[in-house]
Amino acid sequence: MGLNNKARLVIAVCASMVVGAVPIALSVVLAQHQGRVLEEERLLGYAANVLYRSERASQQVFAGIDRLNQARKGDPCSPAQMALMAEIDLSSTDIQTMGYIVADRLVCASVGSFGAGLPITTESEHPVGKDGVEQYTRAQLSIAPGMHFTIVARGGYAAVIHEAIPLDVTTDSDTLSLATYSLRNNGFRSTRGVVKKEWLSHLSTERPTTFDDGERLVALVASQNFPTVTVAAAPMSDMLVQTRKMLGFLLPFGVAAGLALGVAAFLMARRHMGMPALLRRALNKRELFLLYQPIVDLHNGRCIGAEALIRWRRADGSMVPPDVFIPVAEASGLIQRVTEQVLERVAADAGSLFADYPAFHIGINLAAADLQSTRTVELLDLLMRKTGAGAHNLLVEATERGLMDAAEVREVINAIHALGIEVAVDDFGTGYSSLSYLETFALDYLKIDKSFVDTLAIDAATSQVALHIIEMAKSLKLKMIAEGVETEAQARLLQERGVQFAQGWLFARPMTMAALREHMARQDAQG
Template sequence: MIKRITIISASIALGCLATVGPVLTSLYVAKKEVERRDRAEILDFAGKAIMRTDVVTSQAFAALADLDRHPGAPCSPPSLEQAARVIYNYRYVQDAGAYAEGQYLCSPLLGDVRAKDLTLPRPDYQSSDGYIVWFRQKSPLSDERSDIQIGRSGHYVSIDRASYVDLIDPARRPIAAIQTTTGTLIAVSTGADPDDMLDAWKHGGNVKSDEWNYAVAQSSTRQLAVVVKSPRSSVAGTWPKLLAAWLSFGVTAGAMLGWFAYKRISWQLSFPATLEWAISRRKIDVVYQPIVRIADNECVGVEALLRWTLHGQPVSPEVFVRVAEENHLIQALTDLVLEKTVAQLGQFLAENPTFYVSINVSSEDLRSLRFLNVLRSSLAGTGIAPRQIRIEATERSFMDADTTRDVIAAFRAAGHPVYIDDFGTGYSSLSYLQTFQIDVLKIDKSFVDTIAQDTASSVVAPHIIAMAHELRLEIVAEGVESASQVAWLLDKGVQYVQGWYYAKAMSEDALVTWLASRNRAPRQAEGVLAI
């Protein structure tokens, strides 16, 4: 009898374990996933915050450089006029003027105060290259506010400390900016605990807390860091209800969870094989998004893009392209794009020698001449000129610099212009642009979206445009959706755009029809001439 009860009890225990086990496992996984997402989100926000500190500080240094370029006599009308111009041109600069021997001399806001004996305290920090800094300097104009004041060669600029932490954040996460050489807290958002933020910085964000996550981001160019604090998301508070519900459903709930997990895992395991089948059977489609020259509103070319419908549902290119890269299918996918492009638009390209198609190439095909050889073979005898097939590569494709540089040079030597796609979102820098011979920069949609907006990333597009002009590169702006964006880009000297404002990506037949309709329609009917 005791043995039978023991067996029954063990069976019941195993049944309960089989039922509750998936629940507990899923709760554990959910908790870890919440923690991972929390961490990723706070790190992303810290990256945006450090970008703001770099922008604010860069403006201060640029303002001082502008003052130094007009050396005139201190406090003379021309020097005061230049200081006023600096205050107007740099949005984060609150005041700019002259000082000497530890005293204010003048500024457009203070006027000429040489006779007023306005003494400056000893600076809080002096850099090796001659900059001096007061981290909390009260202006003679106000007893309430203290600014960051930076000086060099007899000129100074004042920056509102709040500029370093004044980010648009619906979550209102506490932010602090810190000068890392001295460990000085130079700015902190409203409601944040300065001691708490400094302690988090000293520990690299590794602070044990059941309530808060911390992240620290370090500037790559300045002695600055930011600390961001965000409340932890809680799954634990819902555990009792979830556990009770799952126990109520019992075996049925466990079976449903097992079925879902089985279907999910089966789909994931089979997805690369399905993608390989789709590539080999030519089941993936190529569509074309127009690229328009702003100056005359003419469509000069298109970008070839991928579309895949699986079981009646569209699969995101971001998903299946990544799977192709991870499973060594990306070269076959790129070959398929080229094959369909030549088959669908070959005659049109041969009849319109100024029209072109740009094709995205993976990092694998920038490490060898394989795709260039395929390209040469595919174009032979078609009447398509090499310049009509252009190569687009993302910034991360340039990481293997030595090999990539030679392959890029080979594409250009063969007559294929080379574009950097989604510039500003990857790992490249000005040094890459200076060492690689390329033809065009494409500004990512995320930066085009912020044009003329007061956001931390709204300064990126103007900087990219200025960089491209300096290097004599042409520019294509992606994701253009409004006439105001077109007007702004035209004013900044951007030559080409693509986006839904002109047309979505379309099939080859729709493209030819669309181009024909544009040729028949008056030019002022759309685009920049209608702005």
């Protein structure tokens, strides 16, 4: 293996590794993203659960307080009121006890009266809100040492609930932090695990919020009914668990896609990089040959010419399509050698063709480089002399791309015209949008590309383009050859619109010169 081949192999391997790495990297990125989404959903689920419990407790608290205030007749701690307190306690799932408060002292509750009252001690302020509600957080009562309560009071009546009630949810990890936050007191009402007050600065009252502070992923959910926010947070490392889960699912797909793409990239790179060398060998070994596709007059269906289409059969019998190797030939500077061989093959194939069919023409594809070299003119001249062809027996087909480089191309086109050979613009409408060259080069034929012909006879908006191209060709007095005609309907429509000539599978596929001669003989026999 020579150094060049080694270098090519290295490039192909590198290309395949880069291409193959893309799906793998994508699956990792996707797993990370999905891992975060899943973890956010998990935390939002906990925050919503806590909120549900918190709201349920609040509803019970206010319903109980309202009932006591409404039932009050005189003494707030009358036997009837205390009996009602007991009834509310028993019928509620979250309230520890109902009671009556005077000057931060619990004077009576469902369990009994406390004379001058039990002092309620708290660590923070508990201002009376505009709605007359007073809320004691982290409150302690001497009858329940060590316990912390949330006490909510209005009109003196109060509900005492254990502060941990809303947080009493089952969790699947012990790293999880949960909290309820009171917007009334601007402080946490209950907490479990590590929570930070500054997290509340991210709060949106409209929708649940998630964010991370670098250490923890945090979810905040605000109640729509009470001034309460619930918090659920977990260390960022917990997210990795979800990411790993997703990775386990996505990575096999990423690796499979990566391998497939990597192999495809390797093969393509090898094929492309190896192609110029193979093509050079093919030119030397004369592996290229021509097929001819009949061009018919749409008025009578008679074959009046043919387009020469190059074919490459490799030594192993495999065919390389011209769509693949012509661009390679153009890019590697081999196209003029290809064209030279095409003209030689036409000369060899033509034999007595032009003597037998004096009006018959053969269309020859020229590439951009051919149209920039006066050598092409010499070769065409040589072809005419070798075959005894008249200028009208040849038609040069130039793609739009080939016609772009005006200054250099004009000289060659003029010289071809000077020989008397007509020029067609091929694949019209598929390349550059500049139409100026149609006039600049005084062209003779316009070949309507198959992609436009395909739109005809089906009710497609794009068929308008084909019709416009036809009208434009008419106004520029260009003769037209429609390419890739496959159906009777297309042929009929083209003829109705004034297109004179066509080629396509409807009439004949590309064939050898021998088959073309038979085709012509049959046509003659039919008269």
